[in-house]
Amino acid sequence: MSQRRVRPPPAHPELLLLLGSGLTVVLIVIIVAALLVREHASTLQAATRSTTNIAQLINADALRNVELYDLALKGLIAARQREDLAKVDANIQHLLQFDLATAAPFKGEVLMLDANGTVIADSSTLQPTARNFADRDYFQAHVNNPQAGLFISRPFRVHCECDQVWRMAFSRRVSGPNGEFTGVAVATMRLAYFDQLFNTLTIGNGSSVNLLNNRGILLAQQPLLERDMIDKDLSERPNFKRILREGSGSFQAVSAITGKERLYTFTTVGDLPLIVVVALSREDVFAPWKRAALLTSGATGILCVGLLWLTWMLRRELRRRYRAERVLSELAATDPLTGLANRRVLDERLRQEWDRAQRSTEALTLLMIDVDHFKAFNDRHGHSGGDEALRAVAQVIGDNIRRPADLAARYGGEEFAVVLPHTDAKGAMVIAEHIRSSVERLPRAAGSEGPITVSIGMSTWDKRNRQSLEALLLSADQALYEAKHGGRNRIVDAIRH
16 A cells, blocks of 8 residues: 655644543532532531520520529528518518519529528418428538539429429528528529520521530420430530530530431520530531532533533534544645655655754755656556556555655656655665665556566765755756666666766
8 A cells, every 4th residue: 555644633622622621620610619618618607606696695594584583592581681570570571581583584482491491481472381392402502512602403393283394493502690501592493484585596497405504404405305305414425525624615516315416506604504505407507508509519510511512522523624624634735646745745845854954964865766668658558557557656665665754755747756864875775776676576567568667866965965955856856867868777876876
């Protein structure tokens, strides 16, 4: 087969297109991912800010009401310690002792206990019922610790006519003139107060608002996550230990009750041994973000797939156009009869190799090849026979030009040219002889008296001579002329001739 020596096409532009589209898709994904991460952080920050506001609201309300109960206890103690209290009417005594207790919301009983735990004054009646509460935790706390201050008890149930009501007690120690223990002032509060307070807050499904004391006892929870949660000891739970250690703040952790991750925001109620904990369900917090993330991710995925599909279609179109342009380029650079390079390509490549030889000072050889007696051959066998002979000669020339830099071209008519870069006269002579002998061995055409032969003129430039490109062409052409007139079927070197 003949070799087509055409300039190789440039790098495919679809590679740059694919790279650009790929980078664009990657950038889109990175940007969307960064936006989603930032939105996730903003959602968490907003939820933390919201729960902090809720915790502070509960904190302020609970602190204010506890102060009212404490004020009632201090008023009761102060009234009992007045020396003139026994001189006034019983109704006035009762009013003086329990006047401040009327302002406390969800108030239960306000009692004065003596040193033995027996009720000696009751806010609900002038004549207190004989009861003893010496076994209660708040009474024992003041007996054992003179510095207990305001003590908040564990929740306890009080049996009423219709149901059992949860209450908690606030108490203070009553001391005599010498600091001796003389009793305990107690005010109870219905835990329905916290239920009402918590119900006014919107925290979402799966979330809860909690009130605990610093010993880990759950005082109130809305909504109840399990039955019998009130008065439950949570002191050994890892989350409570962290809350107790840090005092206030926020963190995410798995709930020991529900087994699901939650956002905990907590704060201490003033200087009281009470802790408010707002626990939001992580699912509720990030549900809007998840919906937005799914919508955004879906839209981004469709956009990226569409972009890649359009890129692929454009790549196919570019390839189709490239193949068409390559075919046109090859047709424009190839002689249609012989399949070798045409005269235009020969002129360009010869100029390029000449310039390269001038820079590298390496030898450059040009072979001019002409088919002997071609006019007579063409007259005898017709144009089709002549064309077939030219194709056969071109095939032989192409088969003997093996290096990528070498070029075989049709110069015109029955004349061919071969450009041999980096080849001196000795090496070019070997190639020329191979071409000449191979052509001579071609099968004879029917009716031919002898074989097809070629005459070859050869001219070599090297660093020792100073001839120009035009001179190189002229000397090769003159050598071919000498070969034709010297007997044909021969090779003439312009330098040696």
